[in-house]
């Protein structure tokens with residue numbers, strides 16, 4: 001591997017060779033790497049912001065509470081943390097999910113290399129792709145992660161393109177997670193004093209991208225990251241994680257101190273988070289916050305499945321911005337309006353890191 005001072009062209013050639021291997025980071029591990037290759041080395045990945053003191057945790061929203069109480073809890077969590085655990089969602093999610101989907105995704109990523117390689121590629125024409133690092137050719141350092149990505153709206157992927165080993169579980173989970181997202185959007189609207197169908201009527205359940213991540217075991221966990229700090233661009237994310245752990249959420253407390261809080265796996269809990277578009281639509285009432293995935297030092301690879309919910313209406317005459325009810329003369333709009341093609345274009349131009357997307361639309 002090239003040293004970190006290798007000329008840019010050397011790095012580009014190494015990235016291409018890695019991508020051409022078609023087997024992802026899991027393939028590197030299978031080939032027996034005992035160090036993190038330079039392409040994946042992040043300079044001082046864990047330096048900037050300290051870890052939270054023990055006992056600090058993201059809030060919990062209990063769906064078995066009466067609706068007004070659950071709405072108040074969701075609104076408070078979305079305002080103060082941008083993240084929460086959702087528990088007691090058994091009216092919406094069968095008890096064998098999301099476990100069945102997580103196990104099926106693991107089974108895909110642990111298929112023999114040639115079977116995975118057959119699916120590898122970055123094109124999303126069929127709505128399904130398997131690759132390592134969505135921003136591989138744009139980011140300063142690659143991360144220790146492989147992903148199956150699937151579009152479920154506004155155009156739905158061709159189900160027969162989903163690898164058979166995880167096909168039915170992924171399709172089932174998409175339906176269950178959508179039921180959860182609908183319930184969350186109702187609560188979050190209620191928490192803003194809006195008619196409960198406001199977000200759904202703005203088509204926010206109709207654009208869906210699913211990411212099925214696999215974070216292989218890492219020989220030098222302190223030198224790389226699973227996923228760099230970023231905020232999610234969409235409206236709302238529903239995330240299921242297995243029991244390995246590694247997700248961290250940045251939180252600033254009332255004294256203005258920022259730290260990373262472990263979103264440890266909680267059995268029976270989903271993780272829900274606010275995306276940049278919901279921060280914009282809520283005119284900053286709700287916050288989209290940075291999160292990242294650190295490498296776990298253990299002997300087990302981590303699996304997570306996220307679904308990003310976005311507006312499905314993409315026409316050039318459909319504009320998104322602060323909801324009119326929330327942008328008043330006392331509380332003027334903090335963002336300008338834009339079409340989804342402008343929004344997604346701005347998102348695709350950057351690497352994953354930073355919250356620059358929201359700044360781009362700030363008034």
Ligand SMILES: O=C(O)CCC(=O)C(=O)O
Pocket residue numbers: 211213227232239241247291293304306
């Ligand atoms: O793997 C995780 O826990 C987080 C994934 C995530 O933040 C993302 O895909 O945007």
Ligand SMILES: [Fe+2]
Pocket residue numbers: 230231232291
């Ligand atoms: Fe994320």
